[in-house]
Amino acid sequence: MSVEGELHINLMCRDRHVEQVNIRSSRPMQLPLIFKGKPMDDVLQMIPMLYSVCANAQAQAAVTACRQAVDQVADPSVAAAESMLVWCETGREHLWRILIDWPAFAGETVDRTQLKDLPELMKRAKSACFGNQSKAFSLQPELQFDPERFQQVIDYLSTTSERAVFGLPPEHWYDMADSDDFHRWVDKKATAPARLLSMIKAEEIGQLGDVPVCALPPFDCDEIDQRLQAPDADRFVSAPDWDEIPCESTTLTRQSAHPLINALQRDYGNGLMTRMVARLLELAEIPRLLSRKLQSLLNGNVPKIELAHGSRGVGVGIVEAARGRLTHRVLLEGDLINRYQILAPTEWNFHPAGIVAQALTGLPAGDEDQLRRQASLFINAVDPCVGYRLEVT
Amino acid sequence: MCLAIPAKVVAIDEASDTATVVLGEVKKQVSLALVEDVSVDDFVLIHVGYALNKVSEEEAEKTLELFAQAGMTP
Numbered sequence: 422m423s424v425e426g427e428l429h430i431n432l433m434c435r436d437r438h439v440e441q442v443n444i445r446s447s448r449p450m451q452l453p454l455i456f457k458g459k460p461m462d463d464v465l466q467m468i469p470m471l472y473s474v475c476a477n478a479q480a481q482a483a484v485t486a487c488r489q490a491v492d493q494v495a496d497p498s499v500a501a502a503e504s505m506l507v508w509c510e511t512g513r514e515h516l517w518r519i520l521i522d523w524p525a526f527a528g529e530t531v532d533r534t535q536l537k538d539l540p541e542l543m544k545r546a547k548s549a550c551f552g553n554q555s556k557a558f559s560l561q562p563e564l565q566f567d568p569e570r571f572q573q574v575i576d577y578l579s580t581t582s583e584r585a586v587f588g589l590p591p592e593h594w595y596d597m598a599d600s601d602d603f604h605r606w607v608d609k610k611a612t613a614p615a616r617l618l619s620m621i622k623a624e625e626i627g628q629l630g631d632v633p634v635c636a637l638p639p640f641d642c643d644e645i646d647q648r649l650q651a652p653d654a655d656r657f658v659s660a661p662d663w664d665e666i667p668c669e670s671t672t673l674t675r676q677s678a679h680p681l682i683n684a685l686q687r688d689y690g691n692g693l694m695t696r697m698v699a700r701l702l703e704l705a706e707i708p709r710l711l712s713r714k715l716q717s718l719l720n721g722n723v724p725k726i727e728l729a730h731g732s733r734g735v736g737v738g739i740v741e742a743a744r745g746r747l748t749h750r751v752l753l754e755g756d757l758i759n760r761y762q763i764l765a766p767t768e769w770n771f772h773p774a775g776i777v778a779q780a781l782t783g784l785p786a787g788d789e790d791q792l793r794r795q796a797s798l799f800i801n802a803v804d805p806c807v808g809y810r811l812e813v814t
Numbered sequence: 815m816c817l818a819i820p821a822k823v824v825a826i827d828e829a830s831d832t833a834t835v836v837l838g839e840v841k842k843q844v845s846l847a848l849v850e851d852v853s854v855d856d857f858v859l860i861h862v863g864y865a866l867n868k869v870s871e872e873e874a875e876k877t878l879e880l881f882a883q884a885g886m887t888p
Contacts, residue, residue: 424837424886425817425861449817455883470877473859474816474866521847521864531847533831540848540867767816806816808862 434786478742480558485738514743518805579708595705598680630780631690637668667772670745696802818861820874
């Protein structure tokens, strides 16, 4: 078992189909316990070190919760810059996984030249917003915004995704609304991602895992705070539900209003193809989204942050991270942390009765290698960075 | 959410673009596809089979100490 923990996904087969899916987790839910008794400033330094894969989303959820707990209102420009960093990180995550995992699924080798500079992207973005890295996501933030350097980060995301993923400017790809245009793009096979989607079409597995989606509804801080202070909060954090339904929080639920998703749902439902396209759409959207946010910041047109009333030492931070909605809650005792809770999107999506368990149930199991490949493709389309072990019995 | 763990590089296989890293007593093979200029004795953050980026020895030790506080030791 790895230190970082993993999901154990057992596909139990009968009569050449997956009859039941058991998902167990050894993910270390106890990690936030080490924050008890520590000052918030220390914990805000620790969180991005510990949760370094989505460090910016984690840091934003943490600082939002901490600010709320001490009734601190973030400067709107600081909050806007933090949000831009999270979207940058989401773009980097999508690019990374699409450029590494998708060629491997298609039997191609990873083109390292396309990954060049990607590992340093967040350092560049953070430095363009806050100068000194330690001034970001802090209770004493110091914005030192350099619009030209941030524009370079946006340009990098745009040109890399154009060259390696879309073969055309990402904003043009995002504006594609028609499934015929999409299929023409796939059939040209101009990039490795298009070739994988072409393979999925040829194998006729685009509908794989098509089950109804129950999207996690928007919730406010008070609602989730109630849930996280209930006596069964630990159970909730490891297997959350909303009104007793194990909801989904993924790129698909975020992109569900896009016309191309609606068009593809007619052919593929909420299956593999639709989910993979949702990830492409979000990647395609991010450079333009960041450009708009940059313009708003430069024009001083950023939303004001409302002060949460009567926080009484409790704060909640809710952030849309690359894999779905992330929630942090902090409870203070004096100036120190008494309780810290993290509710991650993995726990929503890999709930024992959640979207992955539902979608893998019923997969054809006549050929074990094929079953493993199809299950891996689906899991990767939901959350490409979770560590898991697949067992077929 | 996903964690990345610091580990020390003890060997590099350029042909396969992989490294052997040590986590406590455990040795693991990880891909170096995402990082440039990694040498033996460097520390890297590893996550599901990949080295994500290099970190200083000081940062690696600090992070491992935090994991140890949570009872998470390799």
